[in-house]
Amino acid sequence: MPQLDAKGRHAVAFTLNGRPAAVEVETRTLLTDALRHGLGATGTHVGCEHGVCGACTVSIDGVPARACLTLAVGIEGCAIRTVEGLAPEPGRLGSLQAAFRRHHALQCGFCTAGILVSLDAYLALRPSPSRREITEVVGGHLCRCTGYAPIIEAALEAAAELRGEGPALAPSENAHA
Template identity: 90%
Template sequence: MAFTLNGRETTVEVETRTLLTDALRHGLGATGTHVGCEHGVCGACTVSIDGVPARACLTLAVGVEGCAVRTVEGLAPEPGRLGVLQAAFRRRHALQCGFCTAGILMSLDAYLAFRPNPSRREITEVIGGHLCRCTGYAPIIEAALEAAAELRGDIPAPSSPEAAHA
C-alpha cells in the first residue's frame, strides 16, 4: 500500500484488517501516534488524513492508500526543532505524561489551519474530543491560543531555536 506520510512517499505491506495505528507504529516506526482506548473515544491516536483529523484506531490502513497522512512527527519543521504548536505546549506546560498530547496537537493543527483566530470556546470544543488525565486542559487551551496568535503574526515567534524549546 502506498501513501504520503508526513510529506514523504511511503509504502508498507499490510493485511486488509490492519488498523492505521498498527501500520504507523509497527510497520513504519511512527510511534508518536498513541493507542489508548482502541474505540475512538480518547483521541490519542488522532492523525490527519488529507488535512482532516481522524482516529487512526478506527481507520483501516488500506483506506489511506493514495492519501496524505500526517502524524505528530510531521509537525516539526525539521529534526530537532519544535513546530509552533509543540513549542507553545512546551512553554505553557500543556503536557504532563504526554500520552494524549500527540492527538490533541493533530486536532488543533488541523483546526488552526481552518480557523486561525479561534475563541477560547472553540478551542475547548476542539479538544473536547480528547481525554487528558494530567493537565486539566487549562494549559492546553492557553498554549493553543498562544500558538494561534503566533501563527497569525500577532505575537513574535521566539527569536532562536533555543527560545522555542524554553
C-alpha cells in the same frame, strides 16, 4: 483498494509527513498498527482502541481522524500527517509544540500527540479561533493530567503567533525536539 499479494497482504502507498511511504498490511490492519509497527512512526499512540480518547488522532488529507478506527488499506494515495510531521525540521519545534512547552500543556504526554494533530488541523482552517472553539476541539480528547487549561492557553497563543501577532521565539526555545 490495493491489490493482494501472494501472502494475502495489501501494499498500501501514501504520503506520510510529506514523504512517500508504503507498507504491506493485512486487510484488517488498523492505521495505528501500520504506522507504529510497519513504519516505526510511534508518535501516534494507541489508547482506548475505540475512538474515544483521541490519543491516536492523525490527519488524513487534512482532516483529523482516529487511526484506531481507520483501516490501513483505506489510506491508499492519502496524505497522512502525524505528530512527527508537525516540526518544521528535525530538532526544531513547531509553533504549537513550542507553545505547549511554554505553557506546560503536557505532563505524561500520552494524549499530547493526538491533541496537537487536532489543533494543528483546526488552526489551519480557523486561524483566529475563540476560546470556546479551542475548548470544543480539545474536548474531543481525554487528558487525565493537565486539566486542559494550559492546553487551551497554548493553543490560543500558537494561533496568535501563527497569525503574526505573538512573540517571536528565541532560538533556544526551539532547540529541543
